[in-house]
Amino acid sequence: MVGKKSGKALLRDEGLERTDNNMELSNWPQVPAINQKNYYTDYLKRDDQYLAFRFQNEENRNQMAKTAKDRDRALAMAKANDLGIPEPEADGDGDTNMEDSEEAAAETAGSKVIVIHVGSQNLRIGLASDALPKTVPMVIAHKSTTNEAEDHEEPYPKRQKMDDGSEMEPEKQFGPEFASQYTTMCAELKTHMRQNKRRTLPNSKEMVINYNRRTVPEPISEHNDPLRVDWTELSNPPPEHIAGQPALRIPDESKPRYKLYWPLRYGWCNERDYKSKRLMFLDFSLILEHAIQSQLGLTSKKEWPQYSCVFVIPDLYEKAYVCQMLEMLMKEFAFARVCFIQESLAATFGAGFTSACVVDIGAQKTSICCVEEGMCIENSRVNLKYGGSDVTETFIKMMLYDHFPYADINLWRRYDYLLAEELKKKICTMNEASVSVQVFDFHLRVAGQDTRKYAFKAYDEVHLAPMGFFQPSIFDNSLKIKDRRTLISPSVDIYDGQPNDPTSAAQSEILSLVAPPTASTQVNGDSQSSTLDVQSTPSRSQPVNALSRVQELEATTPRSSVAGSPGPETVGTPQAGGGGTSGGSQAQNAPQRRVPTVEERDDIVPVYPLDKAILTSIAHATRNEERKMRDFLGGIMIVGGGSQVNGFHAFLEERLQALRPGFAKEIMIGTPPRDLDPQVVVWKGASIFGKLNSTNDSWIGQLEYDRLGHRLMAYKCMWSY
Structure with a gap:
């Protein structure tokens, strides 16, 4: 019987005995595993752990130290004066020098800040210390073999022709749909004027057409024209590009030819006319560079790093556009600091309001946003793709329909485009009392030709063209999303890859109303509210049932179903998003509307009646709070150049009161105070924002941008970026 072995013998016999020198496998410190049940970290939980906040705190400490040194220096100089010690400077006392330095510092705070507000048609730029900005057309002309009119075989507005290529009658040139809508609008206006006891002549249209048919132009020699145009003269050799106002005054038949490019269209980057993203933003920077040099007098680029820049962006911006602008301002222009402000917030700064519903009607887009206590309410933001340029085009179409004597007008030509804008500003009105048969005249000035004076009559065209804001189906919306997203892809989240451009509940509701209907399924009252569950991004807020909230708030006011736009005031009004009417069985039998996905939003033109869009924005901003x-x-403020039509404010107020009779006494359309031009209110507010150096933490410096890039926007913006 074998005896039991000891543990030491077992280790020796089985080969388990340790034979090494008892050293660790590695001299690297071994970190023990974290106890998953109880652990804590303060990583990125304090402000001082963010680079952006550390820079801001460091700048504040430096400013405090500088202030303390200045105060000590002032006290020392005061004591020296009491003791009779002569001062180092003999040309003034200490108090005067201190006042001069303080004034110089205050002047520098405003005179070293460039404020830029970019629009689809105009650029407004100036120093924050300026009272008003300089306005420059947002256009650049490049040397080319053809001009823009020669590139397009058909004139603009587009006319239809016979099968054999001959011209159609003016009443048929724009198709049966336009003719039907125009005729309906004329009949509705006549009915409305009779209800308001306005005098209308039964043969007004015939008087206009007969007069325009027989009118012939009167030639005027150039030396007898006191307002002749100074056309842009090309140097030798001709420049490769010309930016701003001189570009619009290049003769169409110039040698060599020049072609106009507009980097922004409808508030978006112009992806339709450019073949390259790089060329588009290159033109953008060239226009800005030309404006800074010609309008601000900063001809040397070596001076630019001494200046800061405030850049105005839309309320519903695209992150790719903002990041590109930040990179351009920081790298190409080398500004010392850059900050961004949203349009509606800047408008309240310019007007001095703490809260308002801002309606900004530009040349090619209209934005609506409710601002409260210095913040844009996210769910109230609306961006519609129409503006003053659509009114211009529609006015010309209506005049051509009524036998306009200058039948060859073509808005692709520069002089015709400027003429059409001039006629719109001079003639169009929203005041029904001004609607009558009137005689107008204009001068057609073409480079190298004698001036021609035309006389024409107009009746209701002057009123119905701006009426397109409330019936936007009369506008031509066919080209507004053409080639969209061909050059610039939407911004996506780095974690889940989903688009993360900001949206709003109000915009989502409008898109669902104008989106094409789904299959012909029936809609009942129980399922309507479930089709519009939208969520605002990027705040990740709880889903908002937009339509049910609006219906609860307006229980006493008739409102259309999801099937279409809210009902018209009179039967037969063309509808803007597909045309359902309010009430009863028509709403129940209408096709079901659906909420478009994020990917489908770029395929829908956001066009909706202005008065109903304003109420939609306010409804989403108030959340059932009466x-x-x-x-x-009571605080609707209208800004932008498109709002300068005579009588527009009173007409809009009347429309809103008709839609919401329960709030008729409270509804009020305000104008910017101190007789400020509505076109510059946004720029003025941005200039005020740029002067708030002590309270403005939105500045992005060069060192910060070099280290973090556009990721800084999440920390520097006053809103949820």
């Missing part, structure tokens, strides 16, 4: 509803309805 007090807020009354405040915003």
Whole structure:
């Protein structure tokens, strides 16, 4: 019987005995595993751990130290004066020098800040210390073999022709749909004027057409024309590009030819006319560079790093556009600091309002946003793709329909485009009392030709063209999303790859109303509210049932179903998003509307009646609070050049009161105070924002941008970026 072995013998016999020198496998410190049940970290939980905040705190400490040194220096100089010690400077006392330095510092705070507000048609730029900005057309002309009119075989507005290529009658040139809508609008206006006891002549249209048919132009020699145009003279050799106002005055038949490019269209980057993203933003920078040099007098680029820049962006911006602008301003222009501000917030700064519903009607886009206590309410933001340029085009179409004597007008030509804009500003009105048969005249000035004076009559065209804001189906919306997203892809989240451009509940509701209907399924009252569950991004807020909230708030006011736009005031009004009417069985039998996905939003033209869009924005901003509803309805502020049509404010107020009779006493359309031009209110507010150096933490410096890039926007913006 074998005896039991000891443990030491077992280790020796089985080969398990340790034979090494008892050293660790590695001299690297071994970190023990974290106890998953109880652990804590403060990583990125304090402000001082963010680079952006550390830079800001460091700048504040430096400013405090500088202030303390200045104060000590002032006290020392005061004591020296008491003791009779002579001062180092003999040309003034200490108090005067201190006042001069303080004034110089205050002047520098405003005179070293460039404020830029870019629009689809105009660029407004100036120093924050300026009272008003300089306005420059947002266009650049490049040397080419053809001009823009020669590139397009058909004139603009587009006319239809016979099968054999001959011209159609003016009443048929724009198709049966336009003719039907125009005729309906004329009949509705006549009915409305009779209800308001306005005098209308039964043969007004015939008088206009007969007069325009027989009118012939009167030639005027150039030396007898006191307002002749100074056309842009090309140097030798001709420049490769010309930017700003001189580009619009290049003769169409110039040698060599020049072609106009507009980097922004409808508030978006112009992807239709450019073949390259790089060329588009190159033109953008060239226009800005020309404006800074010619309008601000900063001809040397070595001076630019001494200046800061405030850049105005839309309320519903695209992150790719903002990042590109930040990179351009920081790298190409080398500004010392850059900050961004949203349009509606800047408008409230310029007007001095703490809260308002801002309606900005530009040349090619209209934005609506409710601002409260210095913040844009995210779910109230609306961006519609029409503006003053659509009114210009529609006015010309209506005049051509009524036998306009200058039948060859073509808005692709520069002089015709400027003429059409001039006629719109001079003639169009929203005041029904001004609607009558009137005689107008204009001068057609073409480079190298004698001036021609035309006389023509107009009746209701002057009123119906701006009426397109409330019936936007009369506008030509066919080209507004053409080639969209061909050059610039939407911004996506780095984690889940989903698009993360900001949206709003109000915009989502409007897109669902104008989106094409789904299959012909029936809609009942129970399922309507479930089709519009939208969520605002990027705040990740709870889903908002937009339509049900609006219906609860307006229980006493008729409103259309999801099937279409809210009902018209009179039967037969063309509808803007597909045309359902309010009430009863028509709403129940209408096709079901759906909420478009993020990918489908770029395929829908956001076009909706202005008055109903304003109410939609306010409804989403108030969230069933009647007090807020009354405040915003009483604080609607209209800005932008498209709002300068005579009688526009009173007409809009009347439309809103008709849609919401329960709030008729509270509804008020305001204008910017101190007789400020509505076109420059946004720029003025941005200039005020640029002067708030002590309270403005939105500045992005060069060192910060070099280290973090556009990721800084998440920390520097006053809103949820």
